[in-house]
Amino acid sequence: MIDRPQYLRHLEQWRDKPVIKVVTGVRRCGKSTILELFSKQLVAGGVPQDRIISINLERLENEPLLDYHRLHEFIIEHCQGVGMYYVMLDEIQNVPDFQKVLDSLQTRQNIDLYVTGSNAMLLSGTLATLISGRYVEIPVMPLSFDEYRSAAPKDESVQRTWSRYIHDGAFPATTEFNGDDTLIHDYLEGILNTILIKDVSQRLGSTRTGAVEAVTRFMFDNIGNLTTAKTISDTMTSFGTRISAPTVTNLLEALCSAFIFYPAQRYDVKGKRILKQERKYYAVDMGLRRILISGKVRDTGRILENIVFLELKRRTRTVYVGQSASGEIDFVTNGVNGPAYYQVSESVHIPKTLERELSSFHGIDDNYPKTLITLDDERPTSHEGIRQVYALDWLLEG
Helix, strand or coil, rough: CCHHHCCCCCHHHCCCCEEEEECCCCCCHHHHHHHHHHCCCCCHCCHHHHHHHECCCCCCCHHHHHHHHHHHHHHHHCCCCCEEEEEEEEEEHHHCCHHHHHHHHHHCCEEEEEEEECCCHHCCCHHHHHHHEEEEECCCCCHHHHHHHHHCCCCCCHHHHHHHHHHCCCCCCHHHHCCHHHHHHHHHHHHHHHHHHHHHHHHHHHCCHHHHHHHHHHHCCCCCCCCCHHHHHHHHCCCCCCCHHHHHHHHHHHHHHHCCEEEEEECCCCCCEEEEEEEEEECCHHHHHHHHCCCCCCCCHHHHHHHHHHHHHHCCCCCEEECCCEEEEEEEEECCCEEEEEECCCCCCCCCHHHHHHHHHHHHHCCCCCEEEEECCCCCEEEECEEEEEEEHHHHCC
């Protein structure tokens, strides 16, 4: 198993706190493994194995527990002793009315509760109302480049690891296929089909699986482009796929709920306000994108931008597309130490390109960090306070 230290730290920080730990993320990104690693960490720290109740609700042998009464009874029966029990429920959304189980278990002082789910709707509606203020979300993504590198052959160059990362994608299981394109393709295709059919089409009650796939393909091909549901509808219709703007809106919400895409809202840097109109969307994994739109890696600059976006979300959770008086800022974050600004470019070896990328920072009149991230393999340098870094070094900072 590939170590996921960032997530294990989060889980340890919230251990024994009276809140439900909700681990969310796209299917097969490693949520179950993270709970397994955390269980091992608990045992290594002295927790008896029989104090850990772990139930994977996708396994056939646990099908009787998909009835929420049976699930609740089973857990209570196994948590009768004195002291803390650690209850881990994997893919809880498979249980109808699961929120009743969580609401009841969360009130018991001897149960520390952890759940995983593959749909953002897990934290909407009834559940959010029932456990409002009593849960913390721990969002999980496929492997970061740093995590992926930790699983690479020891003698492999960083550049070779990067090449595999943007080609094969970052789902943990792909590291076990020894670069076999057929196995990787079939595995990723299976994930994508499951998500589009089970997590999107079925949840929308839609039989238009062709429309779901068409919108997904369009969005994969347009990562990092400012867009609205209306422009997507108009563009797809002009190319022969007739689809209304309201339908696009519903599909985008479902695709983002299934963590296939992440939206990035625009942020007015000067006015310090969110702009409500256009958004950009970024894909959860470059391997999924490759198999659906072309079978080849292309648009290296946009792929780099997408990967930087995902890394910033890992580090700061919320990422915006900035708008300054001098132009667009690729990304703006607002962490505990204040805002930070990022530009991403495949290369700035051409002086005009460097000038263009730096010019967007000129409209920002504060002294918060400004970083230019490129694939130029050079030492970090400074352009009047703007730090330029090599993308692979920056990604490996963790």
